[in-house]
Structures are given as C-alpha cells and as structure tokens.
Amino acid sequence: MNIYGRKVILRAIEIKDCEMIRGMFNDPEIENLVVGWSFPISAYQQEQWFCSHAHDEKNFRFVIETEEDGAVGIVTLTNIDWKNRCAFHGIKIAKKEIRCKGVGTDSVMAIMRYAFDELQLNRLDGAWFKDNIASRGLYTKCGWVEEGVRRQYIYKRGKYRDLVIVGILKNEYYDLIKKNHYWD
Ligand SMILES: CC(C)(COP(=O)(O)OP(=O)(O)OC[C@H]1O[C@@H](n2cnc3c(N)ncnc32)[C@H](O)[C@@H]1OP(=O)(O)O)[C@@H](O)C(=O)NCCC(=O)NCCS
Numbered sequence: 001m002n003i004y005g006r007k008v009i010l011r012a013i014e015i016k017d018c019e020m021i022r023g024m025f026n027d028p029e030i031e032n033l034v035v036g037w038s039f040p041i042s043a044y045q046q047e048q049w050f051c052s053h054a055h056d057e058k059n060f061r062f063v064i065e066t067e068e069d070g071a072v073g074i075v076t077l078t079n080i081d082w083k084n085r086c087a088f089h090g091i092k093i094a095k096k097e098i099r100c101k102g103v104g105t106d107s108v109m110a111i112m113r114y115a116f117d118e119l120q121l122n123r124l125d126g127a128w129f130k131d132n133i134a135s136r137g138l139y140t141k142c143g144w145v146e147e148g149v150r151r152q153y154i155y156k157r158g159k160y161r162d163l164v165i166v167g168i169l170k171n172e173y174y175d176l177i178k179k180n181h182y183w184d
Contacts, residue, residue, distance in 0.1 A: 006182075010065075012063070075090070087125070127164060129164070130163075144166045
C-alpha cells in the first residue's frame with residue numbers, strides 16, 4: 001500500500017531511485033545537515049544497499065514522490081521497536097528547488113499518520129543539529145517537541161556539534177490534526 005499525503009506519495013524504493021538517493025549521500029550540503037558517516041558512495045555500493053534493504057521489518061525507507069517532480073527524496077522509519085511501539089524518523093529532500101514548498105511538511109504528516117494509524121506506534125523519535133533551521137521549523141510545525149540536547153555529540157567538518165533530541169507522541173499527533181485540520 002502506498003502512503004498518500006495531500007501532495008506527496010510515499011512509495012517503496014525502486015532500483016531506478018538509486019541514483020537520486022546516491023546523489024543525496026554524495027551531496028556535501030545535505031550530508032552536513034544529517035547525522036551519520038560521510039564518504040563517497042559508488043553506483044555499485046548504492047545498488048548493494050538497495051538489495052540489502054529490500055525486506056527489513058525493523059527499518060522502513062520510502063521514496064517521496066510528487067506529481068510534478070517525481071522522486072524528490074526519502075523518508076524513513078528506522079529502528080522500529082515493535083514492543084515499545086516507537087521508531088526513529090528521518091527525511092531528506094534531494095533537490096534544493098523543491099524545498100520550502102511544503103513537501104517536507106506533507107511527508108512528515110503522512111509518515112506520522114502511517115506510523116500512528118497503521119503501524120500502531122505510540123512515539124516517533126528524531127534529532128537535528130542545533131543550527132538546522134529548516135528542520136526545526138518543519139518539525140515544530142508538525143507538533144514535535146524538543147526533549148533535550150546531546151552536547152558535542154556528532155563530529156563533522158572539524159568540530160563537535162550539538163544534537164537536539166526530539167519526539168512526538170501519538171496523542172500529540174491527534175491533538176495537532178484536530179487543531180490544524182490537516183486531513184479534513
Ligand atoms: C528539512 C527539510 C526536509 C524541510 O523540507 P521542506 O519541504 O523544505 O519543508 P517545508 O516547505 O514543508 O517547510 C516547513 C517549515 O519549515 C520551516 N523551514 C523550511 N525550510 C526553511 C528554511 N530554509 N529556513 C527557515 N525555515 C524553514 C518553515 O517554518 C516552514 O514552514 P512555513 O512554510 O509554514 O513557513 C529540507 O530542508 C531538507 O531535506 N533538508 C536537507 C536534509 C535535512 O536537513 N534533513 C533533516 C535532518 S533532521
């Protein structure tokens with residue numbers, strides 16, 4: 001089942017998406033904004049990644065697609081904890097010209113609806129660098145709550161950076177959609 005937002009479709013990753021995803025991993029601007037290792041990824045490595053992530057019950061990764069622009073990014077639910085009903089969520093939009101047009105908001109709203117209404121999760125976790133203004137704006141708009149700061153937690157570009165720990169509970173998501181009428 002594909003997941004529908006108001007303007008995005010979240011669908012399974014296909015082999016044809018590998019180049020778009022590889023482009024994000026190899027883009028210094030994007031990698032500087034997200035947690036994780038930064039090293040060059042070859043087309044072969046990307047296809048191996050695709051094959052090894054095809055069926056994984058603890059980690060879901062979807063392509064964000066829009067009618068006008070096709071595949072524009074990825075959205076994830078990883079480290080799914082089926083007992084405690086929580087997962088880590090992340091998002092990357094590949095093309096700069098697509099950003100600031102509400103695609104991020106719609107993707108986060110759609111993944112929250114899927115996580116809470118379909119997977120019966122109770123909580124989503126996230127994290128952003130203190131200076132990632134776009135992330136803060138996006139997740140604040142989507143009802144996420146800042147829960148703490150891991151000081152000097154991630155080393156990138158020659159310095160340790162603070163990581164803001166965030167989360168949203170199922171009932172907070174329901175309060176949000178009642179207030180903003182997102183799905184009405
Ligand atoms: C973070 C990201 C997903 C946001 O997606 P987006 O489609 O641009 O977000 P939206 O257009 O839905 O914006 C949502 C809100 O975020 C804020 N925002 C987004 N981009 C912003 C920017 N460049 N500067 C300031 N605020 C910004 C605004 O408050 C906006 O709400 P508004 O339009 O009502 O003012 C996108 O910038 C991205 O992929 N960045 C690179 C990877 C990354 O940082 N991933 C997240 C790691 S935690």
